[in-house]
Amino acid sequence: MRRARRERQPEVPLSTQDPSPALAVGGPPPVDLETKERHQILLKGGLTIGAGIITGNILGFVRVALTAYLLGTHSRADSLAVAVGPIDSLNAVLINSMVFAFVPMLTERNGADRTALYLQLTRLFARGFTALTLATVVFASWLITVLAPGLDPHYHDTAANLLRIVSLSTLAAGMAAIHAAMLYTDRRFAPSAFYQAVLNVFTIVGALSLWRVFGVYGFAVGYSVGAWVQFGVVWYSARRGLKVDALPRCDLDWHKIIARPGTILVYATGLALNITFTRAYATHAGPGMAAALDYCMRGVTVPLAFLVNPVSNSLLPEIARLRAQFRLREAWHLIDKTIAMAALAAVGGCGIALAFRRPVIEIMFQRGSFTAESTMLVTAVFLGLGPSMVGWSLLELTSRSLFSLERPLLPMIAAAIPVVVNVIVTLSARSPQPQFIGVGASLGLLVGFVFVFIAATMSRKNWLRSSELQT
Numbered sequence: 001m002r003r004a005r006r007e008r009q010p011e012v013p014l015s016t017q018d019p020s021p022a023l024a025v026g027g028p029p030p031v032d033l034e035t036k037e038r039h040q041i042l043l044k045g046g047l048t049i050g051a052g053i054i055t056g057n058i059l060g061f062v063r064v065a066l067t068a069y070l071l072g073t074h075s076r077a078d079s080l081a082v083a084v085g086p087i088d089s090l091n092a093v094l095i096n097s098m099v100f101a102f103v104p105m106l107t108e109r110n111g112a113d114r115t116a117l118y119l120q121l122t123r124l125f126a127r128g129f130t131a132l133t134l135a136t137v138v139f140a141s142w143l144i145t146v147l148a149p150g151l152d153p154h155y156h157d158t159a160a161n162l163l164r165i166v167s168l169s170t171l172a173a174g175m176a177a178i179h180a181a182m183l184y185t186d187r188r189f190a191p192s193a194f195y196q197a198v199l200n201v202f203t204i205v206g207a208l209s210l211w212r213v214f215g216v217y218g219f220a221v222g223y224s225v226g227a228w229v230q231f232g233v234v235w236y237s238a239r240r241g242l243k244v245d246a247l248p249r250c251d252l253d254w255h256k257i258i259a260r261p262g263t264i265l266v267y268a269t270g271l272a273l274n275i276t277f278t279r280a281y282a283t284h285a286g287p288g289m290a291a292a293l294d295y296c297m298r299g300v301t302v303p304l305a306f307l308v309n310p311v312s313n314s315l316l317p318e319i320a321r322l323r324a325q326f327r328l329r330e331a332w333h334l335i336d337k338t339i340a341m342a343a344l345a346a347v348g349g350c351g352i353a354l355a356f357r358r359p360v361i362e363i364m365f366q367r368g369s370f371t372a373e374s375t376m377l378v379t380a381v382f383l384g385l386g387p388s389m390v391g392w393s394l395l396e397l398t399s400r401s402l403f404s405l406e407r408p409l410l411p412m413i414a415a416a417i418p419v420v421v422n423v424i425v426t427l428s429a430r431s432p433q434p435q436f437i438g439v440g441a442s443l444g445l446l447v448g449f450v451f452v453f454i455a456a457t458m459s460r461k462n463w464l465r466s467s468e469l470q471t
Contacts, residue, residue: 051193052194053193057302057306061298061364062143063204065364066373067080068365072368074288075152077288077290078283079216083159084166085275085290086147086171086279087136089272091227094174095195095269096264099181099262101260101403103180105117112247116249118182118238119250122175125178126175129175130171132170133167136170140368148290149280149284158442168229169227172228175235176227183234191238198226199230206218206222220400263403266413266415267412270394270418272417277419277441278437278438282437288377291331292374299353303350319405328463329464331404338397349389384436384439385438391448395418395445395448398411398456399415405463410455413451414455418444438455
């Protein structure tokens with residue numbers, strides 16, 4: 001009996017063995033080859049996505065600088081901000097929901113079963129995204145009234161038409177996200193990593209080439225064209241070499257498929273409403289305030305992208321695999337390490353951004369229609385909005401990790417906290433001064449992170465115990 005047990009001992013994963021005997025006799029500690037391979041995959045994926053983020057954000061600065069040069073901080077700039085900003089948020093919600101809902105689902109399947117599910121997803125959600133796009137086009141005028149209640153009435157129709165044009169990107173962005181989920185599952189990150197770069201390139205080209213003929217509408221046309229070009233790239237990459245003949249029937253009912261991204265959709269919508277409310281309130285503070293807020297968002301979203309996207313997009317498939325193998329302790333170790341490093345980077349980056357905000361804004365934007373007065377306005381707005389990068393990045397990383405562990409309740413609750421806190425703080429202050437515009441958004445995101453972090457820490461022991469019982 002003892003001999004049989006000894007023969008089966010090597011089957012135990014090296015990561016769960018006690019290394020003390022080897023250390024006691026001076027031998028080297030056991031090497032977990034699977035962990036080493038996982039780290040290499042994370043590094044490669046992170047570098048690829050990081051390259052896409054660097055490229056996209058460099059081009060994003062060019063895009064925003066061009067917007068500032070041509071439009072400055074006037075009501076015409078507000079009309080572009082209140083049209084493109086909500087669609088940017090909506091597309092981000094769809095992309096995050098599709099990717100982080102379906103990467104784990106696709107990862108759990110192999111071969112023909114995975115392909116069958118992927119094709120089922122594309123057919124099902126194409127109808128929903130088409131309906132959403134058409135609804136936005138039809139109700140654009142009413143939506144602008146809700147999204148920008150303080151906008152100069154002379155620019156209401158301009159903003160509504162801009163919204164109709166950029167809403168055409170929603171169908172492309174949503175469908176591209178499903179193809180990206182398939183690519184992430186196969187650990188192919190490059191085709192979708194440059195989404196933002198492609199979007200910015202075509203927005204810049206559209207604005208420059210169409211400015212004399214269509215004016216501000218050139219930005220919207222370029223934005224939508226860029227979204228469809230990126231859709232073509234990921235569609236070709238995901239379908240290339242895919243065997244679609246004699247596939248088994250997808251065993252998931254459409255109700256279950258829709259329910260999977262439903263929780264993430266609620267979470268992402270809650271976070272998007274935080275900035276959407278802030279932008280709507282900013283239109284009451286005077287001409288150019290909504291545009292100033294969007295210029296400040298560039299200073300927030302750039303470090304946010306570097307802190308969140310490379311890590312989460314390459315980390316989440318690995319967390320999903322560890323969860324499927326009931327190796328939650330290793331998954332939590334990866335999460336803890338990621339949060340700790342992100343917290344140090346976020347706080348340091350926020351401090352640097354606040355300290356040097358004025359000279360950076362002058363260098364990046366102060367030319368053409370963007371005057372010294374515009375610089376003062378944007379500098380003041382960033383003072384309140386800049387700290388949002390801390391709570392936002394940490395809340396995103398923690399929540400995405402919990403979704404990969406199939407613990408969606410806490411992120412869903414936490415996503416509602418920022419906008420609630422934002423509304424209370426903003427309306428209580430009753431001051432449309434530029435420096436107070438983003439305070440509610442920043443405070444709300446920080447409170448949301450603190451809540452989800454404390455709640456997850458308190459629940460961790462029960463989750464680990466439940467996982468051990470299942471094994």
